[in-house]
Structure formats: structure tokens, C-alpha cells
Amino acid sequence: MNNILPLTKPVTKNLLGIAPEILLKWYDEMLLIRRFEEKCAQLYGMGKIGGFCHLYNGQEAIAAGSIGAITPDDYVITAYRDHGLAISKGVDPRRILAELLGKHTGTTKGKGGSMHLFDREKNFLGGHAIVGGHIPIGTGAAFACKYRGEKRVCLCFMGDGATNIGEFHESLNLAALWKLPVIYIIENNKYGMGTSVDRASSIEALHKKAAAYNMRSAVIMDGNDVLKIYQTVKAAVDHARSSYEPSLLEVQTFRYRGHSMSDPIHGHYRTKEEVETQKKLDPLTVFAEALKDAHLAADEYFESAEARIKSIIEECVQFTESSPEPPLEELYTDVYAE
Amino acid sequence: MPVVSIREALNQAMDEEMARDERVFLMGEEVAQYNGAYKVSQGLLTKYGPKRIIDTPIAEAGFSGIGIGAAMVGLRPIVEFMTWNFSLVAFDQIVNNAAQMLSMSGGNFNVPIVFRGPGGAAHSLAATHSQALESIYAHFPGLKVVMPSNSRDAKGLLKTAIRDNNPVVFIESEMMYGEKGEIPEGEYTIPFGVGEVIKEGTDVTIVSWSRILQHIAVKAVGRLAEEGISVELIDPRTIKPMDWELIFNSVKKTNRLVIVEEGWPFAGVGAQISHEVSNHCFDYLDAPVERVTQEDVPLPYAHNLEIASLPNIQKVIRAVRKVMYLD
Numbered sequence: 001m002n003n004i005l006p007l008t009k010p011v012t013k014n015l016l017g018i019a020p021e022i023l024l025k026w027y028d029e030m031l032l033i034r035r036f037e038e039k040c041a042q043l044y045g046m047g048k049i050g051g052f053c054h055l056y057n058g059q060e061a062i063a064a065g066s067i068g069a070i071t072p073d074d075y076v077i078t079a080y081r082d083h084g085l086a087i088s089k090g091v092d093p094r095r096i097l098a099e100l101l102g103k104h105t106g107t108t109k110g111k112g113g114s115m116h117l118f119d120r121e122k123n124f125l126g127g128h129a130i131v132g133g134h135i136p137i138g139t140g141a142a143f144a145c146k147y148r149g150e151k152r153v154c155l156c157f158m159g160d161g162a163t164n165i166g167e168f169h170e171s172l173n174l175a176a177l178w179k180l181p182v183i184y185i186i187e188n189n190k191y192g193m194g195t196s197v198d199r200a201s202s203i204e205a206l207h208k209k210a211a212a213y214n215m216r217s218a219v220i221m222d223g224n225d226v227l228k229i230y231q232t233v234k235a236a237v238d239h240a241r242s243s244y245e246p247s248l249l250e251v252q253t254f255r256y257r258g259h260s261m262s263d264p265i266h267g268h269y270r271t272k273e274e275v276e277t278q279k280k281l282d283p284l285t286v287f288a289e290a291l292k293d294a295h296l297a298a299d300e301y302f303e304s305a306e307a308r309i310k311s312i313i314e315e316c317v318q319f320t321e322s323s324p325e326p327p328l329e330e331l332y333t334d335v336y337a338e
Numbered sequence: 339m340p341v342v343s344i345r346e347a348l349n350q351a352m353d354e355e356m357a358r359d360e361r362v363f364l365m366g367e368e369v370a371q372y373n374g375a376y377k378v379s380q381g382l383l384t385k386y387g388p389k390r391i392i393d394t395p396i397a398e399a400g401f402s403g404i405g406i407g408a409a410m411v412g413l414r415p416i417v418e419f420m421t422w423n424f425s426l427v428a429f430d431q432i433v434n435n436a437a438q439m440l441s442m443s444g445g446n447f448n449v450p451i452v453f454r455g456p457g458g459a460a461h462s463l464a465a466t467h468s469q470a471l472e473s474i475y476a477h478f479p480g481l482k483v484v485m486p487s488n489s490r491d492a493k494g495l496l497k498t499a500i501r502d503n504n505p506v507v508f509i510e511s512e513m514m515y516g517e518k519g520e521i522p523e524g525e526y527t528i529p530f531g532v533g534e535v536i537k538e539g540t541d542v543t544i545v546s547w548s549r550i551l552q553h554i555a556v557k558a559v560g561r562l563a564e565e566g567i568s569v570e571l572i573d574p575r576t577i578k579p580m581d582w583e584l585i586f587n588s589v590k591k592t593n594r595l596v597i598v599e600e601g602w603p604f605a606g607v608g609a610q611i612s613h614e615v616s617n618h619c620f621d622y623l624d625a626p627v628e629r630v631t632q633e634d635v636p637l638p639y640a641h642n643l644e645i646a647s648l649p650n651i652q653k654v655i656r657a658v659r660k661v662m663y664l665d
Contacts, residue, residue, distance in 0.1 A: 110444075118443035137410065335480055
């Protein structure tokens with residue numbers, strides 16, 4: 001078993017000719033996700049966030065790079081580790097934090113919590129907590145895009161653990177059979193809770209599962225490289241728009257925290273050394289270095305970014321703390337639509 | 339009035355709604371080229387083409403979920419299960435996603451979808467192919483459960499289901515597709531939550547639905563009439579929402595209630611009806627509520643065991659006589 005990533009610099013050092021303001025926006029977004037999750041960990045520790053809370057620390061490049069490759073009209077759906085992807089899709093972080101604290105101003109009025117973020121306006125289809133259960137839904141959103149003759153696509157994110165359940169396989173077969181514009185993105189952080197990929201999947205190269213369905217696939221070995229992620233997802237998105245064909249992408253990544261806030265960062269299933277080694281490849285650090293190397297940003301920029309993000313996080317906390325709990329009448333709303 | 343089979347009535351409902359609304363499509367195993375395992379979708383492929391009449395592989399979780407996703411973003415799918423027994427493979431989708439989406443998303447996404455197909459026992463199909471699952475689906479907030487017992491209701495209720503903005507579980511009877519009945523001329527719908535008094539009576543109320551109503555309860559009521567017992571027979575038509583007022587008012591008149599259903603006894607629909615009537619009509623009841631259900635065993639294959647397990651006319655007559663203290 002070798003789950004440790006090779007120590008490499010980003011392969012896309014030329015920054016792909018992407019406009020500097022977009023690159024800096026991605027950096028800010030990744031930093032916002034990092035600091036947001038750190039705040040969540042703190043509030044969870046204080047007992048202010050209930051239930052299960054799965055943090056995205058370490059996986060930020062996937063959110064920024066993937067969602068950077070689509071437009072606001074496109075759909076995004078994911079599993080329960082959803083804060084980062086929601087933020088990248090444009091969901092108001094104040095409303096996300098309010099949701100986590102069970103407030104009426106939250107994304108779902110306090111009904112869904114951390115694992116069930118939704119935003120119709122932003123085409124964010126959730127936030128789903130049954131492993132694999134959301135994969136057919138993302139496939140269905142892509143079905144609707146094609147049915148209506150639109151050029152929209154759906155990015156359907158999942159963890160490595162979801163690739164072993166039936167709904168994953170049924171969805172891939174149907175998407176390939178019917179040529180649906182969906183891009184499945186496996187965020188392979190090496191462990192489904194405490195079970196490593198090699199103990200759960202008969203094949204460790206998860207993207208190769210696409211071969212069974214005659215589907216295009218690709219693997220990104222360095223999931224800390226936001227540009228490589230953007231480039232790979234963009235190619236799959238362009239193909240889906242022009243041909244209505246799906247793709248399966250696997251991104252090798254690593255979560256810094258435990259599976260959820262109730263789990264230890266390391267323990268029986270992974271060592272402290274492994275976690276520390278991975279942290280040396282931090283997606284924010286490698287991206288900051290690439291930006292500096294290209295003379296797109298200097299130290300002052302990163303200091304000012306920290307300050308800006310800090311004030312956004314403070315605003316999130318203030319908004320949340322001043323928000324009311326849902327009134328008891330909300331218990332009976334949203335059960336049936338008119 | 340035209341006389342059509344339940345199969346034709348369901349076909350007309352889908353045909354009319356598809357003509358009316360581009361967003362409506364039908365998806366399921368053998369619904370297109372084969373014209374439906376029970377021919378309910380006969381001719382629709384020719385009329386609407388493969389974009390809207392879609393054959394699926396045998397992958398209930400996959401295509402149910404695709405329907406739910408499509409419904410969340412604005413389409414109005416009809417998902418056909420070859421039988422409701424196969425819906426159990428898609429249970430996660432129907433429960434965790436269709437039923438709970440509106441609430442879980444805080445009102446962001448409703449799921450206007452119809453899941454339909456035949457349920458209940460046919461002849462010697464044994465345990466896995468004979469289940470009456472209405473009580474299970476009625477258990478979940480967010481779902482509506484519809485069970486028509488005749489052609490008129492099948493058409494009118496299916497049209498309402500397709501126009502409903504919520505997930506609807508629409509359970510037909512495999513044994514009744516060929517049974518004919520009158521339907522109104524032209525456009526009509528039947529609202530959910532409005533039951534029907536099939537026959538007025540004064541001595542005992544029977545509540546029953548779908549095949550068991552037509553094949554067992556109606557006949558038992560005829561026999562009981564010969565004995566001079568006047569039964570009021572009620573078809574709720576929709577299990578959820580249930581027309582409680584209709585049942586309560588009838589029980590307040592007859593003072594006796596027998597529920598006749600195909601499902602198992604434990605936590606069945608009849609158990610809920612019995613509880614509601616006990617609560618709302620306690621002072622009116624002259625006898626404990628009786629239920630006729632399937633025996634509490636998986637349904638066997640052998641014909642004699644099968645008929646012994648299911649509700650039959652004799653069991654209904656016995657239950658009615660019991661609440662009248664005639665035995």
C-alpha cells in the first residue's frame with residue numbers, strides 16, 4: 001500500500017495563460033474555504049455546531065479548479081463534505097455558517113445542516129448524506145439539460161468510497177448509454193472514513209472503472225494543483241457541451257481532518273507521519289508559490305488576502321450569531337409543495 | 339359514457355398529459371419498444387418518440403434517481419416500475435431523495451415525479467412478486483400514495499398525479515388492467531384526498547381499496563345484503579392523503595367498521611385507520627374495529643396456500659358478523 005503522494009511542484013507552472021484576476025480569485029476562494037473550515041472546527045469544538053460535520057481542509061484546489069471550469073448556469077452536486085464546493089459555486093458563506101448553527105437564515109432554514117446544503121439560485125443541488133445516493137440525481141440533472149436541448153452540464157462530485165456502491169455503477173452505465181452531459185469527479189482522499197481504498201475497491205485506480213461503461217476518464221495525480229484540475233475538468237466540460245458525453249475524473253487528494261469532526265485526524269487507519277507529509281504539499285502553498293514565481297502576486301498580496309478573508313469570516317460569525325432560530329411553525333413547512 | 343379498461347384509462351391519462359405538457363416523459367423497463375410489460379404504454383412510443391418514451395436497463399435505483407434529478411430541475415417524469423416489488427431496489431431514491439428533498443432542502447427543490455406500476459398479488463408469483471407495499475410508502479412524509487380501483491379513477495387520479503408538484507406513489511393492480519368501466523367524456527381530473535361511497539348502507543362500514551375492494555369487498559357486501567346486513571362501502575382512492583371525514587362520518591352513522599386490505603397486518607394502512615377512528619369516533623363505536631388482511635407470512639406459491647393467506651369473501655363476512663355480534 002502506498003497512499004502517499006509524490007513530492008512534486010505543480011506541473012502547470014506556466015499558469016495556462018489564465019487571466020491573473022481569475023487566478024487570484026481562485027486563490028482567495030481556496031483561502032476562504034480553508035479559513036471557513038477552520039472556523040467550523042472551532043465552533044464545533046465549542047459545541048455550537050451539531051450532528052456530523054465533514055471538513056474540506058486539504059481538498060480546496062478541487063473546488064476552485066473544477067467550478068472555475070464551468071459557468072453559473074451549470075449544476076453542481078456532491079456528497080456530505082459539501083462546504084467547500086458550495087462556497088466555490090457561489091453560495092453565500094454567511095448562510096452556510098448559519099445553516100451549520102441551525103439558524104433560520106441558513107441555506108435550508110436550518111432543516112438540512114452541514115451535510116445538506118442547497119441553493120436553487122446558484123444551481124447547487126446539494127449536499128447529500130447517503131453515500132452514492134446523489135449520483136443518479138446529478139445524472140438526472142444532466143438528463144434534463146439534454147432533454148431541453150441546453151448546453152449546460154452537471155459536475156457530480158463524490159468520494160472514493162462511493163465508487164463501490166450500486167448507484168455509482170447504474171449511473172455511469174446510464175450516462176454513457178444515453179450520452180448525458182455529466183462529469184463525475186471522484187475526490188479520492190484515500191480513505192472512506194477509516195477504510196483505505198485498497199481495502200474497499202478491487203481496483204485502486206478508481207478512474208479505470210469508467211472502462212466498464214465505455215466512458216472517457218482521466219486521473220489527476222496531484223490534486224493540490226488547481227491549474228491541472230481546471231485544465232482537466234475544462235476539457236471534460238467542453239466535451240460534454242459539444243457531444244453530450246460524460247466523463248469520469250479521479251483527483252488524488254488528501255483530507256487534513258478526520259472523516260468528520262467526531263473522528264481523529266490520524267489513528268488506527270493512517271499515521272501522523274502520513275498526514276504531516278501530505279501537508280507539505282498544501283494546495284494553498286503550492287499555488288501561492290506558483291503565483292509568486294510568475295510575479296502575479298507578492299507577499300503583500302497574500303497578507304492582504306488573509307485580512308480580507310478574516311473579515312469575511314467575522315462577518316459570517318456575526319451574521320450567524322445575530323440570526324434567529326427557525327420558528328416552530330417551520331416544522332410543518334416544506335413537507336409538501338403546493 | 340365511454341367504457342374502457344383500466345389499462346386504456348391509464349394510457350389515456352399519460353397520453354393527454356404528455357400532449358399537454360412537454361416536460362412530461364415516461365421512463366421504465368420495456369415501456370417503449372415492447373409497449374409496456376402490461377401494455378399500459380401501448381402506442382406512446384409511436385406518438386411521442388424515444389426522447390419521451392424511454393426504455394431503461396434493469397436499474398431501478400439508477401433510473402428512479404435520474405427521474406428525481408430531472409424533476410428537481412424542472413421536468414415532470416413518470417417512472418414505471420414493472421412491478422412495485424422492484425421499487426424496493428430503488429427504495430433509497432424514493433425515500434431519501436424524492437420524499438425528503440423538499441424539506442431537507444428547506445424548500446429549494448420540490449420533486450414533481452410519478453412512480454407508477456402494478457402492486458399486490460397476482461396468481462402464484464410467490465413472495466417477492468406479490469407484495470402490497472402501500473403502507474410502507476404511506477409511512478414517509480413527503481410522499482402521496484394513490485390506489486385506484488376502477489377505470490374512471492385510474493385516469494382522473496393519474497392526471498392529477500402528473501400535475502402534482504410532489505412525488506406520487508401510484509399503485510395499480512396487475513390483476514385489474516383488463517377490467518372495464520365507464521369514464522367521463524373528455525377532460526377531467528379527480529382530486530387527491532376525496533374518497534367515494536361505493537354503496538350506501540346502515541349497519542357496518544367497510545373501507546377497502548384497489549383490487550381487494552372490487553374482487554372481495556364488493557362481493558362480500560352483496561352476500562351480506564342477502565342476509566339482510568346493510569354495509570356502507572367506502573373507497574378512499576388515495577391512501578395519503580386519506581379522506582378521514584368520509585370515514586368518520588360513515589362510522590358515526592353505522593357505528594361499526596371493518597377494514598379490508600391486501601397488505602400484512604402489522605403497521606398496515608388499516609392499523610392507522612383503526613387508530614384514527616378509535617380516536618375520533620370512540621363514543622360512536624358499538625364494537626372494536628375489525629381488520630381483514632393478508633396473513634402475517636411471506637406469500638407462498640402453491641395456489642391453495644396463496645388463497646388461504648389473502649383476504650377472501652368468507653373472511654370479510656366473518657369480520658362483519660363479528661362486529662355485529664352475530665357469531
